[in-house]
Amino acid sequence: MAMMDRVVVFFDLETTGLDTSRCEILQLAAISDDRRFNVFISPCRDIDEGASRVNGFTTHGHGSDPRSLQLHGQPVDAVPPMRALADFIDFLSSFQAPLLLAAHNARAFDVVVLTRNLQRCSLMPRFLEVSGGWFLDTLQLSRELWSLKSHKLKDLVSHFLNMPFNAHDAQEDVRVLQELYMKWKPNQAVVQSCTFSPAGR
DNA sequence: TGCCAGGCCCTCTTTAGGGCCTT
Secondary structure, eight states, rough: OOOSSEEEEEEEEEEESSSSOOOOOOEEEETTTEEEEEEEOOOOSOOOOHEEEEEEEEEEOOSSOOOOEETTEEEOEEEEHHHHHHHHHHHHTTOOOOOEETTTTIIIIHHHHHHHHHTTTTOOOHHHHHHHHHHHHHHHHHHHOOOOOOHHHHHHHHHHOOSSSTTOOHHHHHHHHHHHHHHOOOOHHHHHHEEEETTOO
C-alpha cells in the first residue's frame, strides 16, 4: 500500500469529553491543501466540564433531546450527527483519489470516536468505500521523527512554526497540522510506519 | 449509588506502573 501516493486529509474533532466509548462529536474539521471542511453537531449528551473548558463549547437542553450548541457563548449552526457525518463523507468523496486521513493522536482518540459515531449512524460501509479507511497518526509520526520533550500539538506549533495558533478550534488545529506535515516532509517509510486501518475491528 | 478513558511507550519491565496525548 503506497501511502505517499495518497491525498492526505487532515482532520480533527472537538468532542463532549475524553471517554472514547461515550463521547459525541461537537465539531469536525478537515483540510487538504486549500480544500476545507467544517461542521458543528448537536449532541444528545452533556459536555464534560473539562471539555467545555478547553474547547469553549456549551449546550442548552436536557434529557435525550439534541442540545442547542454554543461556542464561547455564541450560538452556532449545528446539525444532527447523521447529517454532519454524511456531509463529511461527501467531502471525502469529492477528492476522487486514494486518501490518507491524518489526525494528532488518531489511533487512540479521533479514529476511535469517529468510527464509533459512524457505526452508530450506519455510515461505516459508505465511509470505508469512500475513504479507503487508512489513517495516519501524526502524534506517532512526530515521536518517530523528532526527539522532543513534548509532542502536544500546541508545543509542536510553537517549536516548528512561527504562526499564531488558537488551540482547540478544530479548523485551526487542522490548519497547523497540515503546516507541520509540510514542514516535516516525512519520507515514505516513516509515514507507512505510522499508518493504520481500523477496518475489521 | 457511585463510579467515570485508554492505547502507546518507556523503564528502576514482562507476575507493572506511570506519563503522554486526545476533549
